[in-house]
Amino acid sequence: MSVSDRVRVKDVRLLSDKKYVLKATTFEWRRDDGEWQTQTREVYDRGNGATLLPYNRKRRTVVLVRQFRYPAFVNGYDDLLIEAAAGMLDDADPEARIRTEAEEEIGYRLHDVHKVFEAFMTPGAVTEKLHFFVAEYEPEMKIGDGGGLADEGEEIEVLELSIDEALAMIADGRIVDAKTIMLLQYAALHVFR
Numbered sequence: 405m406s407v408s409d410r411v412r413v414k415d416v417r418l419l420s421d422k423k424y425v426l427k428a429t430t431f432e433w434r435r436d437d438g439e440w441q442t443q444t445r446e447v448y449d450r451g452n453g454a455t456l457l458p459y460n461r462k463r464r465t466v467v468l469v470r471q472f473r474y475p476a477f478v479n480g481y482d483d484l485l486i487e488a489a490a491g492m493l494d495d496a497d498p499e500a501r502i503r504t505e506a507e508e509e510i511g512y513r514l515h516d517v518h519k520v521f522e523a524f525m526t527p528g529a530v531t532e533k534l535h536f537f538v539a540e541y542e543p544e545m546k547i548g549d550g551g552g553l554a555d556e557g558e559e560i561e562v563l564e565l566s567i568d569e570a571l572a573m574i575a576d577g578r579i580v581d582a583k584t585i586m587l588l589q590y591a592a593l594h595v596f597r
């Protein structure tokens with residue numbers, strides 16, 4: 405029996421569709437013992453996203469970004485957030501999207517970009533699946549300053565760090581963003597061994 409045989413959607417109520425879509429859905433879930441149990445979940449749909457860690461194997465460096473994230477601030481994080489460059493897909497192909505984000509946010513036109521995995525980041529509440537990429541970068545791939553799109557409210561600082569420093573920043577709490585931690589640990593395991 406697949407999961408779709410165990411779910412019966414009863415009601416979908418739109419709570420907000422100002423920028424993205426928040427719905428409250430009431431459904432029945434067939435438990436292991438066969439009983440149908442009614443549950444309601446609020447589900448936030450912002451589409452899917454892509455994120456990227458550029459690395460230089462010889463110089464043992466990576467490129468990250470630093471920006472203000474209001475949801476982190478309102479949850480007690482009184483600093484700019486250090487992250488891997490990322491963007492929402494807006495229905496585009498993940499690789500094409502992340503190449504564009506790399507140009508806009510960090511100012512690099514990359515050559516080969518490798519998909520490493522996909523992950524749901526907040527599967528209890530948010531539909532988003534994130535596509536994770538890594539790419540080797542060289543100084544001559546730099547085409548601009550990056551920084552994001554100011555008229556969309558983006559103000560992005562580009563950070564080039566050694567992988568050792570970046571890993572130390574996870575350990576001491578200066579890096580607290582999940583996608584960034586995942587990509588740096590991937591790089592430690594598979595790129596900078």
Ligand SMILES: Nc1nc2c(ncn2[C@@H]2O[C@H](COP(=O)(O)OP(=O)(O)O[C@H]3O[C@H](CO)[C@@H](O)[C@H](O)[C@@H]3O)[C@@H](O)[C@H]2O)c(=O)[nH]1
Binds near residue numbers: 534556
């Ligand atoms: N007006 C308005 N603009 C918004 C809102 N939320 C986001 N934006 C704007 O929408 C754009 C989104 O920028 P992207 O670079 O495409 O996405 P992101 O915010 O970096 O998100 C990426 O990282 C997230 C965190 O890891 C991911 O959740 C997301 O999927 C994506 O990969 C930015 O210009 C941002 O200011 C909103 O509620 N209202």
Ligand SMILES: [Mg+2]
Binds near residue numbers: 489490491492509
């Ligand atoms: Mg972004």
